[in-house]
Structure formats: C-alpha cells, structure tokens
Amino acid sequence: MTAPLLAARNLTVQIGECLVCRDARFEVRAGECWGILGINGAGKTTLLHTLAGLRPQAGGEIHLGETPLSRLTRRRIAQHLGLLLQDTPDPFPANVLDTALIGRHPHLSRWQWETSEDLAQARAALSAVELGGLEHRSVTTLSGGERRRLALASLLVQAPTLLLLDEPTNHLDLRHQHRMLQLLQHQARGGRGIVMVLHDINHVVRYCDHVLLLFGDGEICQGKQAEILNAEVLSRLYGYPVVEMRLGEQRFFASG
Numbered sequence: 001m002t003a004p005l006l007a008a009r010n011l012t013v014q015i016g017e018c019l020v021c022r023d024a025r026f027e028v029r030a031g032e033c034w035g036i037l038g039i040n041g042a043g044k045t046t047l048l049h050t051l052a053g054l055r056p057q058a059g060g061e062i063h064l065g066e067t068p069l070s071r072l073t074r075r076r077i078a079q080h081l082g083l084l085l086q087d088t089p090d091p092f093p094a095n096v097l098d099t100a101l102i103g104r105h106p107h108l109s110r111w112q113w114e115t116s117e118d119l120a121q122a123r124a125a126l127s128a129v130e131l132g133g134l135e136h137r138s139v140t141t142l143s144g145g146e147r148r149r150l151a152l153a154s155l156l157v158q159a160p161t162l163l164l165l166d167e168p169t170n171h172l173d174l175r176h177q178h179r180m181l182q183l184l185q186h187q188a189r190g191g192r193g194i195v196m197v198l199h200d201i202n203h204v205v206r207y208c209d210h211v212l213l214l215f216g217d218g219e220i221c222q223g224k225q226a227e228i229l230n231a232e233v234l235s236r237l238y239g240y241p242v243v244e245m246r247l248g249e250q251r252f253f254a255s256g
Helices: 044-051 073-080 096-107 117-128 144-160 174-189 199-209 230-237
Strands: 008-016 016-030 033-038 060-064 080-086 162-166 194-199 208-213 221-226 244-245 248-253
Touching: 016 044, 016 060, 016 208, 016 244, 033 044, 033 199, 044 194, 073 080, 080 144, 080 199, 080 230, 096 144, 096 174, 096 248, 117 144, 144 162, 144 174, 162 174, 174 194, 174 199, 174 230, 199 248, 230 244
Parallel strands: 033 194, 033 208, 080 162, 162 194
Antiparallel strands: 008 016, 008 060, 208 221, 244 248
C-alpha cells in the first residue's frame, strides 16, 4: 500500500487551556474526503493549521507522504499541500486572473514568469468556480462569495495533492455551497486528499467519506463517516439534541 498523503502519529495539539487532541492517530489517503466537526472553540482551525505546519504540535509527529513535516521547507510543503484559510484577505490590488496565478508560485523559480500552461491552468480553475468571465476585474470589486471562490481557484491552480480547507462554504449562497463541495468531492475522486472544516453536518454526510470529530477536551473520534455519524454521537458532540431523518436512501440530521 502506498504511503498516506498525511499521517498524524500520536499527535497532541493544544492552544492555551484548550486540548484539541491527545495522542491522535489518523491517515488521509488519496481519494478520501474528510470533514472535521466540533463545537465553537474545540480547535478545528488550530488543528488544520497544525497539520499545515503553521504552528507546532505539543507532541507526536505529522508526516507529509513519507517525510516528517518538520523536515520539509515551506516551498516543498506548498508543492504538495494547499491551505484555504477561514478568511482570505486581499492585501494588494490585483485582478482576478493575477490573483489566481498566485497559486503557481511554489512551482516557479525566484525570477521565473508564468508560462502559457500556467495561464491555462488559472483560466480552467476560474471556469471551474464560475468566475471565468471576470479575469480582468479588480478583486476589490468582488463580493464576499466571489472572493471565496477565487481563493479556491487559486488553491486549485496550486495543484497540491492534499487540500486543507477551513470552512470552504463561507460567504457562499446555497447553490454555490453545493457547487463548490461537488468540485472538492470531484478533486478527491480524481486522486487528491481533502480535509475540510465544516459546520453543516449534512454537508459532511453528503460530501465526505471520512469524519474527524473534536469534542473539545482532547477526545476525538475518526473514521468512515457512515459508521460514525449518528444522532447519539452528534448529540454528545454538540451538547444538544440531534435527530436523524431519512428520505429514501438519503439521511439527514437536524436539531431535536
């Protein structure tokens, strides 16, 4: 069996008094789509940033492929791992196409310009997130949802094998929430690994095959989504009654 894209080995993550996880062990493999669920303050974003190497873990190891994350340069990490932050600021004025092309930077040498192939990748990514007609628009004129889709396009242009996404549906309307989650699910089926923090349980049920639950006291639960998610577990996770409903072969969760 090939090495997992990401492996947490006896991982302990803590921020302040919050113990996010203790001695956690899990692996993300190509083709898998993981959803992270937990109450506010459980440390979902902290865990994602730790997995991306942006902050140190309190214990254990994180491997990217077969190599400990701590031994890799940021450039090397960015060639294989892409991170979508919860909110993506636009510090410099630029148009939509140039912003999408930022994703190619880890693959270019210091003074190398983007090639026609890079431009083609950027345009394909913009089309995938339904921004194809806005290439020359300034990012400052975009709505919050359009900026969110542009951030995702830049991540696709980066072309990492592993994508870590913090609330990718932020600022998106109902239609675009599902279109972007379908796109990410398609990326996983194409051989990438996807890990995303989500707040909607039903999005996890519909689009994720694996789940990682953070209970806020160091306890976690992870594995196949269909085997783990049920009303009892979710009620304990959120400290609030959750009920399960079914419509044909589909199942849904709602507050009790």
